[in-house]
Amino acid sequence: MGVRELARTLLPARRRSLDAEDFADAVRPHMPAMIRLAARLGPSEGEDDVVQEALVRAWRHRARFDARRGTFGTWLLSIVANEAHRATARRRRPLTIGAPQPASSPEDVLDLATAIRRLAPRQKLAVDCFYFVGLSIAETAAIMECSEGTVKSTLADARLRLRNALGSDGI
Amino acid sequence: MSTDHEIDIRLRAEGARWRSQVPIDRDVADVRFGEPVGGRLLGRLVLGLGSLGVLVAVVAVLTSLRLSPSVGLSDETPGRSQPAGPESAATPAATALDLNIVRPGDAVVATGAMAEQRGDVYLCPTKLLGITGGIGCLGDLVIVRNAQSWRGDVRVEGVWDGQAIEATAITREKVPSGSSWPPIPCDPPAGGWPSLPTGDDGESTGRALEQEVGRHPERYIGLWPAATTNAAGDVKNRALVVGTVDDVQSVTQALTAIYPFNLCVVRSDFSAAELQPVVDELESLDYPWHVGLEPRVGRVEVWTTALTPEMAEALAPFSGKVALQTALRRSTDPETRRFAVIHAVNTDPVNFGGVYLEDDGTLVILYVGANAGGAIVERLASGMAVRWEKVERSSGELRQAATEIRERSLNGVTWIAIDTIRNRVHVGVGPGGSVADVSRLLAEDYGDGVYVSEGDVLVTLPAMPSASP
Numbered sequence: 001m002g003v004r005e006l007a008r009t010l011l012p013a014r015r016r017s018l019d020a021e022d023f024a025d026a027v028r029p030h031m032p033a034m035i036r037l038a039a040r041l042g043p044s045e046g047e048d049d050v051v052q053e054a055l056v057r058a059w060r061h062r063a064r065f066d067a068r069r070g071t072f073g074t075w076l077l078s079i080v081a082n083e084a085h086r087a088t089a090r091r092r093r094p095l096t097i098g099a100p101q102p103a104s105s106p107e108d109v110l111d112l113a114t115a116i117r118r119l120a121p122r123q124k125l126a127v128d129c130f131y132f133v134g135l136s137i138a139e140t141a142a143i144m145e146c147s148e149g150t151v152k153s154t155l156a157d158a159r160l161r162l163r164n165a166l167g168s169d170g171i
Numbered sequence: 172m173s174t175d176h177e178i179d180i181r182l183r184a185e186g187a188r189w190r191s192q193v194p195i196d197r198d199v200a201d202v203r204f205g206e207p208v209g210g211r212l213l214g215r216l217v218l219g220l221g222s223l224g225v226l227v228a229v230v231a232v233l234t235s236l237r238l239s240p241s242v243g244l245s246d247e248t249p250g251r252s253q254p255a256g257p258e259s260a261a262t263p264a265a266t267a268l269d270l271n272i273v274r275p276g277d278a279v280v281a282t283g284a285m286a287e288q289r290g291d292v293y294l295c296p297t298k299l300l301g302i303t304g305g306i307g308c309l310g311d312l313v314i315v316r317n318a319q320s321w322r323g324d325v326r327v328e329g330v331w332d333g334q335a336i337e338a339t340a341i342t343r344e345k346v347p348s349g350s351s352w353p354p355i356p357c358d359p360p361a362g363g364w365p366s367l368p369t370g371d372d373g374e375s376t377g378r379a380l381e382q383e384v385g386r387h388p389e390r391y392i393g394l395w396p397a398a399t400t401n402a403a404g405d406v407k408n409r410a411l412v413v414g415t416v417d418d419v420q421s422v423t424q425a426l427t428a429i430y431p432f433n434l435c436v437v438r439s440d441f442s443a444a445e446l447q448p449v450v451d452e453l454e455s456l457d458y459p460w461h462v463g464l465e466p467r468v469g470r471v472e473v474w475t476t477a478l479t480p481e482m483a484e485a486l487a488p489f490s491g492k493v494a495l496q497t498a499l500r501r502s503t504d505p506e507t508r509r510f511a512v513i514h515a516v517n518t519d520p521v522n523f524g525g526v527y528l529e530d531d532g533t534l535v536i537l538y539v540g541a542n543a544g545g546a547i548v549e550r551l552a553s554g555m556a557v558r559w560e561k562v563e564r565s566s567g568e569l570r571q572a573a574t575e576i577r578e579r580s581l582n583g584v585t586w587i588a589i590d591t592i593r594n595r596v597h598v599g600v601g602p603g604g605s606v607a608d609v610s611r612l613l614a615e616d617y618g619d620g621v622y623v624s625e626g627d628v629l630v631t632l633p634a635m636p637s638a639s640p
Binding site for chain 2: 035036039040047053056057060061064066069086089112113127130131132133134156159160162163166
C-alpha cells in the first residue's frame, strides 16, 4: 500500500487522489514527534529546518512509502532522523579533525546530560528516541533500522554505561 | 551504585522534562513566515497565510507542476531528463548552466499561484494549498511587486532584484495539476497490464525486488512505482519500474524471476553508485537548493529558486549527472527585457543620466564619466537595439538640482521637470514671472544644466510595460 492508498484510508473520501493537502493531513498527527525528534537529533535551534526539509523529502518520495515495511509515522520519523543527522553534519563541517575527546574517568563528576552525550552513537540515538522524544520501541527500531530486540538491548547497554559513568553521586 | 531501574526512571523523568520544554504547538507554517527568498530553500518551505495553526506540509509538486522544465546540464547525456527551457535547449553543459543563471536585475519569468498576506503579494512557484485556517505554499516564495490585483495561477514576467520580482506583465496561466504518479515507461504486455498481486505473494516478491535493487547500486539507479491514469487522474494500472545501467533485456529476465508481475525495466545512464556521491557532495555545500537522486529522471535533481553564478560553478563539475530545476528563468520577452534595462538605468542615478526610447524602438542609454555601470546594463541589453550616449550630468545630479530649484520658490516658476533627452532641468515660468530673471539666477549655479522657458514642457518618460491585469 502506498501513501496514496494510506491517505485514502486515513482521510475522508472527499478527494479521489492524493494531493499535497491529503499529504499534509496525513502528516499532521505526526508533527509533534517529528519536531521533537528534529530538536533532539538535529542541530541546535534547527528543528524547523530539519522538519521542513524532511517534509519535502517525504513528499517527493511519497510513492516509495511501503506500508508493509512500517507505518506512515515511522517512515516520516526515519526521514526526519536522516535529515537531522545530515543537518548536524553540515553544521559540524567547519570543525577540524583533532584528537578524540578524552574518555570519561571514574573521577569525573557527570551530570546526566553529559553522560548521555558520551554514550556510543547508537546508544545515544536509542536513548534520545525512546526516552527523550518519547517514541515507542517499534518507532525507535524503525529509525535505527534494527529489530525491536536490538533496541531493547541497546537501551540496556546505555543504561549500564550511564550507571557506570554517573555512579551513585550522579543519581 | 544506582540500579538499572533507577536509571530508567531518571531517564524517563529527564525525557519528560525535556519534552515539556520543546514547543510543538506552534505552526511550522508560521516559523519562517514572510522571509523572502535568499536563505536555504527548505528553510522557507512553507508560508502560512492563515492566522491560526496551520500545518502545511509539503511540497513539491515541484517536480512536474510549476518549476521550469528540468534542465540537463550536459549535452552528452540527454537521457530521460525533461527538455530544456527555451533559453537552454540544445546547449552544451557550460552554456546551459550560464543561461540558467539569474542575477539581480535580470528579466525573469516564473509561473505559479499568487497570494496576498499582510499587504505583500507572493508567488508560490509550486503549489498553493488550501488548508484549515488559511493557505500555504510549498517551496520557495517569491515576493512580487506591482501585482496587487492579481490572485490565482499566473505567469509573471518581471525584473528580479535578488529578493523580489518587479512585475512588468502578468497573464493568467492555469497549470494542469497532472497526476501524482509517473507514467509507466514501458509498453504494456499483450493483453495490457494485469492487476498487481495482493497478499503475501505481492509483499514478498515486491520486497525481494527492492532488496535486489538496493543490493546492487552499481547496477541499478533505483526502483519506483509508476501508473497509467485516466483523464481524471485515477490510476488504471500500476507497475514497478527499475532503471539499470546493464542490458535491459537480460536484467528484465533476471528480475522477472524475482518479481513476475508488472515489471518495467528501463535503461539508465547512471547507477545509484555513480550518483550518490554527487548527492552527498552537493548536499554538503551550503547553497539554497534541494538535492536528491531521482531514479525517474535518471539524474541528481537540484531544485532552487534562482541559480546564482556561485551555484552554477559548484554544479559544473557534475554536469551530465545533474538535472536542474529553477523557479525563475531568464525571460526572453522583449518588453520584459527592455524593462529590465530601463530599471537598471533608472536605479543607478550615479552612473547614468537616464534612458529613453526612440521611435524605432532603440533604447538610448545616457551614461556619465567612464560608464562604470555599463557592464551590467550591457549584459541585460544583449541583443537589443541600444545606443550609448555620454552626457554631462547624472540623473541623480539632475534630480538634486530640480529639488534645490523647487526649494528656492523663485517668483513665477510654475513647474520643474527633468528633460532626460537634453540632460538638463527644464523650468517653466508662468504669468507674473520673468524668464530672463529666473534664467539669470539659475545660470549662476547650474550653467547650461538648467533651461528656462514659457510654454509647454518637453519631458521624456521611458516607455514602461504595463503589468495591469
